[in-house]
Amino acid sequence: MAVTFKKYHGLGNDYLVYDCIKNTYELTPKRARMICDRHFGVGSDGILVGPYFEEDGIHVKIYNPDGSMAEESGNGIRIFARYLKDNDYVQKKHFVLHTDRGSVEVTYLNENGSRLRASMGKLNFFSDEIPVTGPRREVINEEMEFGGNTYKTTCVSIGIPHCVIPMDEISREKVCSIGKFSEDAPCFPNRMNTLIMKPIDEYNIAIEIHERGAGYTLASGSGSCAAAGVAYRLGLASNKMTVHMPGGELQVEIEEDGEVLMTGDVGYVGTTTLGYEFLAKLRVLE
Numbered sequence: 001m002a003v004t005f006k007k008y009h010g011l012g013n014d015y016l017v018y019d020c021i022k023n024t025y026e027l028t029p030k031r032a033r034m035i036c037d038r039h040f041g042v043g044s045d046g047i048l049v050g051p052y053f054e055e056d057g058i059h060v061k062i063y064n065p066d067g068s069m070a071e072e073s074g075n076g077i078r079i080f081a082r083y084l085k086d087n088d089y090v091q092k093k094h095f096v097l098h099t100d101r102g103s104v105e106v107t108y109l110n111e112n113g114s115r116l117r118a119s120m121g122k123l124n125f126f127s128d129e130i131p132v133t134g135p136r137r138e139v140i141n142e143e144m145e146f147g148g149n150t151y152k153t154t155c156v157s158i159g160i161p162h163c164v165i166p167m168d169e170i171s172r173e174k175v176c177s178i179g180k181f182s183e184d185a186p187c188f189p190n191r192m193n194t195l196i197m198k199p200i201d202e203y204n205i206a207i208e209i210h211e212r213g214a215g216y217t218l219a220s221g222s223g224s225c226a227a228a229g230v231a232y233r234l235g236l237a238s239n240k241m242t243v244h245m246p247g248g249e250l251q252v253e254i255e256e257d258g259e260v261l262m263t264g265d266v267g268y269v270g271t272t273t274l275g276y277e278f279l280a281k282l283r284v285l286e
């Protein structure tokens with residue numbers, strides 16, 4: 001029984017696509033974790049499992065590399081939409097893709113589907129929606145302590161939780177030094193994606209990312225939308241901007257009604273088929 005994955009990346013945020021129609025092997029959280037391992041497995045920032053055809057359309061499930069499930073992934077949505085087009089599951093220019101968080105309208109912007117726009121829904125700053133513990137409020141510029149240091153933090157959900165910390169200088173080291181404390185902080189009951197954000201000008205911001213269930217990544221689609229929404233809310237940028245990340249750039253637009261549009265590229269890497277020796281190791285994991 002061959003177990004095959006297609007590898008893509010969204011600006012260096014790489015995912016394995018596991019086609020549940022072409023493969024019958026059961027993926028579990030422990031198996032997903034081992035497959036995503038950068039040294040002993042295939043290596044990936046997550047696994048996208050689908051297409052699941054349901055009454056309301058096509059659904060996709062998202063595994064993080066720690067084996068947890070993600071309700072949403074901006075890069076994951078663009079990657080899976082490209083996979084669907086590459087494999088003739090979708091022929092139209094627009095379609096709706098469903099995740100555990102809800103539905104996302106996807107538009108292919110070029111012939112081969114390597115550039116896509118996704119309508120990611122609306123941002124929610126309310127503590128009970130993100131979630132963040134404490135009285136119901138919008139979590140804007142609150143002083144939060146991570147690792148013994150205090151940061152002005154704005155928290156927002158775009159289907160998955162993000163905390164955004166504006167800074168003059170950002171780096172991988174800095175976001176990881178915060179993320180290792182904030183990801184599992186008691187004030188974040190559903191854990192947390194951590195972003196540090198440097199406003200560049202009215203139309204440009206830069207971010208560094210520490211993802212929930214994944215750690216440091218080179219890009220984040222939902223993170224770009226969250227950081228852009230916070231920059232706009234705090235008056236640090238306009239409603240249309242370029243989000244610069246180590247892996248590349250995404251265009252984000254916050255429409256009048258609060259809908260967030262994300263536009264960016266997806267790259268195809270290739271196919272991986274698991275070897276029998278590795279499969280034997282996976283088999284003992286439930």
Ligand SMILES: N[C@H](CCC[C@H](N)C(=O)O)C(=O)O
Binds near residue numbers: 074193
């Ligand atoms: N690890 C994230 C999901 C993936 C987010 C990111 N890769 C994106 O492109 O949105 C979480 O569990 O919240």
